[in-house]
Structures are given as C-alpha cells and as structure tokens.
Amino acid sequence: MTTARAPGVRATARLLGPALLAAALAGATATACDRAPRHTDTAPPTAPEAAASTAATAPEELCTQIIARWSRAMLDSDTYGDYQSMGLSNGQYDILRAVLDAARTAKRQQGAAAAEKLIDREARQGCADRYRSGDPGKGPWR
Template sequence: MTSPAELCTGVVAYWSRKVLDEDTYGDYQSMGLSNTQYEILRRVVAAARPVRLRQGVDAAQHLIDRQARTDCADRYRDGASGKGPWQ
C-alpha cells in the first residue's frame, strides 16, 4: 500500500515537472491535489526555476524529486489525520 507521503511525493513531482516545462499553473483540483499539496508544488517549482536556469533541467528535476519527497514526508509525518491523503 502506498503511504500518503509517497502518494503526495509522486503527484507533486509529476505536476511540478509539468508546471516547470509549461511555465503555467493549473487549478489544483483539476490536478487532483489538495490545497496543501498545491502549496508544496508551488514551493517546489519556485525552488526549481532558478536551478533550471543555472544548472539545467536534470538538476532541476533532481531538486523536484528531493524537495517533493522532503516536504511531503514532513506534511504526512504523523499520517493523514484519518482524513485520507488528499487533505
């Protein structure tokens, strides 16, 4: 079974790459994200943009993976409060 933190990491990393590539944000609900996950995505993309400019796409993608994993693990460290991973 996929943990809430792992699920968050996967969707945030996926959408962060799309946002970085397309340089536009969509609606968090159409992405299937919670408000909290969308906030994480925005932080991840904000951190990845200057890295992409200075160090290239590969470095930005590594940062996306690392920061999404860290931020999602922090968000769900105590579980999902019984409300499911989309909270």
C-alpha cells in the first residue's frame, strides 16, 4: 500500500511563515489602533478656532520673545549662558549679548524700568533686522 506523502513541516512553515507573520503584525497594529484615545465627546473646532490654532508665529516675533525672556532672566547676572541650551542660534545669541550689555548699562545709569523698556525695544529691533530678508543665514549655526 502506498500513501501520498504530506508536505514536510519545514516546507509548510516556509510557505505559511510570511503569511502568518503578516497576519500577526496586522493584528498587533489593529489592537494598538483600538487602544488609541478617541475624543468623540467633544465637537470638532469651528473654522475660526481651527484657523487660530494653526496660525504660525513669525520668526522675528519668536526671536523677540526669546531674546527678551533671556535678557530679563540674565539681567542681574554677570555671565552669559550656553546659547544652545537656551534654544538660540548663534545669530540670536549675538542679539542677546548686545541687548543684555545695553540693558545692564541702562539699569546702572537709569534704573530697572529703563532697562526693561530697552530690552523690549532692542530685542524687537535686533530681531527685525535679522529676519528682514526672511532668511537669517544659510548655515545651521546662523
């Protein structure tokens, strides 16, 4: 009596392996997606809200804000920090040092209120000059 020989386990695994792997990955992905948080209890934002949330702040405005913030934080200190840890480019750091030097002089000569006004004015002017052309420089450290 002769019997037909069934394909070997290795041959079957070789044929089914990729299919089983794909099915397992698809199941894992579906499970992960099912666990993702869903916010069905809130209404989608209205058009004005969506537009306001996606509006970008101009680079010169961001520059002004960060220069003024760090200038105020460092006004009473006699040192400068690491510009990279402050989130500044080299060019922005140059603006910070100029603003801070002028603010320290103004504070000594005219008081803290004068230094505060100078920080706002000089940070805005320095950043406006830097971003006037829209591109402050070509290199990553600019």
